Amino acid sequence: MRISIDNQVIEVKDAGTVLGAALDAGIYIPHLCAHPATGANAGMAPRSRIYRNGQPIVGDSTAPYAGCNLCLVEIEGQDGMHKACQTPVAEKMAVRTDSDTLRTARQANLAALLTASRHPVGCIACVMSDGCDRNICSMNTPEASRCCWKFHGCELRRVADHIGLPDGLGHTPAPPVSAGDNPVFSIDYSLCIGCLRCVSACEAIAQRGAIGFVNHAGGIAVGTVEADLKSSGCKFCLVCADVCPTGAIRENPARKKTNRLRRSLASSIFPPGNDVWLPLEAADLDAVPAREGVYRLCDRDQTVVQISGTADLKRDLLRERDEAESGTGFSFELDEMFMMRERQLIQQHMERFGDMPEKNKELDDLF
Template sequence: MSVSTLTIDGQAVAMAVGATLLEAARELGIAIPTLCHLEGLSPVAACRLCLVEIEGSGKLQPACITPVLEGMVVRTDSPTLRDYRRTVIELLFTEGNHVCAVCVANGHCELQDRAVEVGMDHSRLPYRFPDRAVDLSHQRFGLDHNRCILCTRCVRVCDEVEGAHVWDVAWRGEHCRIIAGLDQPWGAVDACTDCGKCVMVCPTGALFPKGDTVEEKHEDPSQLVALLRARQARQGAPP
């Protein structure tokens, strides 16, 4: 097996060719913040929280999709990166309507956790207060666009794991949003299997079980990894 040796924050690590900088950092126990990344789903570098500095590169690179190369020298923590990550979190809060005190995911929200980690105790940017809808047409679940951060976990898990492809991303810029079917009410999409995987992997309170109130949603992405491993074990079992 071919390996590449690189240095991350002064620590040397050898990784198999094809591994990413995020995987290499985690191998060393170095925490790089992420929101869109989730083990078991294809990486898309949507949130841009995992950007790192690479010696000799003129721009920051997303660790979740950047492959390791021999001799790389990488920095995951610097004043520039810390300021950049805080700004990204502030943008996510100010472009949506994230009122944590009344959110179903309060206390169990990855966006909230990342805000604490980057030291965001207030926003330096003005809030936009967009007019966004809530879709309660599904019999079991709800979709609150006010809390969506466009991480696309729901899109990927529905397509890559469940195989239903209920979700997609529509429009551009400030009008960009997650849609069900061909921009239909979620409950009207026949392809939906009611499996709840999209709710399970949502990092915020955007997708939630109906009936949950403040702080009651407990997102558990680890269940996805357990499911995929169980599938692989069954496929590898003798007939």
């Protein structure tokens, strides 16, 4: 089957959605509720009750989840806009992913999502984030609206950068609402945007169904299906943390373990202009030449953790793969003047983020 997206003809191997076909072809369509590992969440059925910290939250269970409404597209010969995550591909379909109408609608829908969830917007709208030391806010943003731990690894922020925020967003952020302590991960519900990725991942990937949602107070409330995680069936596999596009679910930083589910989990797809990372795995390292160059490592949030120049890219990346605390993704470039290029990239990183990558900082401290 052939369809065209933005005048680019692509071959579609199986009957899927416009969003899936576009992303498979490397054509980005904004999205937050859909994820490559679970598909679309629009249409999911709510529960009548969920729990946060053992306290029940009751809501309307009749209206299905509407979705984030960011993946809107136009289809030639059809009126209006369509959700790419729910629109099946059809032979000779012609899709447009960008127009003034689509941009305006996406901005309005993003604003509605942020307002309904009361997610802080100071971090998303900040024009001074590059090079920010995260200690003193040069924009005088109230502390509750400042950048959370996820910072530049935040998918919500990158999607907002791509779509653009309309003027006049002035809702009061929700106060931090933390879940009960456990040694594996922490939850801050005030950063939740109700995308339901965690709900679908727990159901489809972990096959536990420990997380649910209700329609509550004009928005989406996510929580456990029983009074606590254990009684809900949670096995602490952390696929929920891996698919979360915000800082709402955070793995304990001291925890270094992974598992089969997380290793096989498809990664989020970020807007164009962001770094393209390959998994630090044997299959992807096969194509790396044994030549001079510079490589970068990132963690699961696609934050750069190391920049290194080397005379043999393949050798050093194979070594990094075998080290337990190395990153999960990598990128590389060939350069015979690899030491000079390493210094340039580290300097650029410091100018943008205010500090050296974590592992470079550790090496610097040794000397």
